Amino acid sequence: VSGTVRRHQCYNSIRTVPHRKQEAVPNPEQLQWLQAATAAVHLIRARRNSGDYKELEPFLRAVQPPTMTFFQALEKSSAVELYTYVTLLLVCVLLYIFSDYLKICALAFRLPGPTAYPVIGNCLDIAKKDLISREMSEAYKNYGPLARVWIFVFPMFVVFDPNDLKVILSSKKHTNKSMFYKLLHNFLGRGLITSSGHKWSSHRKLIQPSFNIAVLEKFIDTFADSASSLIDKLPKEETILNVTEYVNNCVIDILNEAVLGVPVNSDKKEMEQSPFRQGKVVAPYRITHPWLLFNSIYKLTDAATAELNQKKQLDDFTRKMIRRRRETLKTLTPSDRRCLLDFMIEISNENPDFTEDDIIDEACTFMLAGQDSVGAAVAFSLFLLARHQEHQAKCYEEIQRHIGTDSSKQPTAESIRELRHLEACIKESLRLYPSVPLMARKIGEPVRVGKHTLPAGTEIMVLPYATHRLEHIYPDPERFDPERFGDGAPHQNPYAFIPFSAGPRNCIGYKFAYIEMKTVIARVLQNFHLSPAPGREEVQPIFRMTLRARGGLWVKLTPRKAVS
Structure with missing residues (x-):
């Protein structure tokens, strides 16, 4: 005009x-x-x-x-x-417009995978909550190094082999997350897990110094205090219990102090009612009801309304915590404990592009993603140590040697570093039961995977649960063998063990998680002997956003003094 x-x-x-x-x-x-x-x-x-x-x-x-x-x-x-x-x-x-999509579909029709139906693809299996759990452990044997899954008319490719994973995960060209991570925006916000492109790379660069090992080791007192609080809550006589519930509460206490700056020994009434403790992720519900993947349908449901209300509560609560920490920073002394929120506030003060909304998104990411993942890893580790007494005994001897025989003695950064067999046990537990059993990426440019070329725009899935069970890398893969990660173990492909992903987009907090897990488990083993709960020795994994055990993880707990 x-x-x-x-x-x-x-x-x-x-x-x-x-x-x-x-x-x-x-x-x-x-x-x-x-x-x-x-x-x-x-x-x-x-x-x-x-x-x-x-x-x-x-x-x-x-x-x-x-x-x-x-x-x-x-x-x-x-x-x-x-x-x-x-x-x-x-x-x-x-x-x-659809030339890339047609290339992707042409490749999908040539690859093996679970039986798919016209238009709906594998959605029926997903709706039954059965596809991943039924197919995952035997996927490589059944389909080879590259398979396909159909979500309606959209193909996704599953990459199993570590050498192929290295090509994708090690490249900065393929750091964008799959479209399915948008389902988490109303839960985690647009933080490091769900964002892509410039926002992800700039935030990662700004936040990375806060996860330097020297900074992380200062959180050991927080980890130890929370573990001591856990020990105080555990029964003082021999009992059989579900360790998952106790461990999850301990991990939440750790995150409250390490991320938000709320001390473990403070008045817990406010934190007991916080949306971080009550929050529920809706994404698994939408994935197992594939018609809800369409926003035009989903926004008409009660679940969508509840999710938006929950997101508002999370944002409002985090904003209140930010205001509180801004005031605290004015009087903070060098000897006072600091939290990740403090570091992000300082980053925001020096970088105006890192706004308060960005702080909220990242805080929600650390709080919500860190709960189930670390909690599940600690619970599975305790469960497996209860089943394998020889490795529990070796860990306990290591704890006595480096921390001390006094069960009330707190570990230090130096003593935690020396718990190498315990770390090997944790890694073997993560190999068998990775906290995050599924990850997804979007290919940024054509890439050769085995005998095939994946076009740009291809959505791929990474299944650590399946990759960790490749027999040519891990002989007798279902056996719990921490020596696979011991000091004398042969060097292996780093992309064969990916509980925290790998490459430039690996989990920024994986070192934080290892120190946290070692500290909590060490304090538990200092005070209790673990043994299998009769009739509950087997575990049936449930595959959701994080790996869980159907019915919980039960062990027999005996105080060390009673054992003596």
């Missing part, structure tokens, strides 16, 4: 170019086209504040005759011919 208003001025500008003065005035059809074209030129010049009509004139002169011939032919065409022209044009445009 703005171009049409000024078209005469634009046309006059071109017509007054010196070497056009001797040429004939265009006929009416040419004039109409030229007026429209010069209006567009004027609009471009106005927007970009650059350009020279003299430079554009040769282009206009070159395209005018064939363009006019084409439009004159259209004007004289019949309705059928016109519809044919439009249809062909639409087909060409659609083929161009």
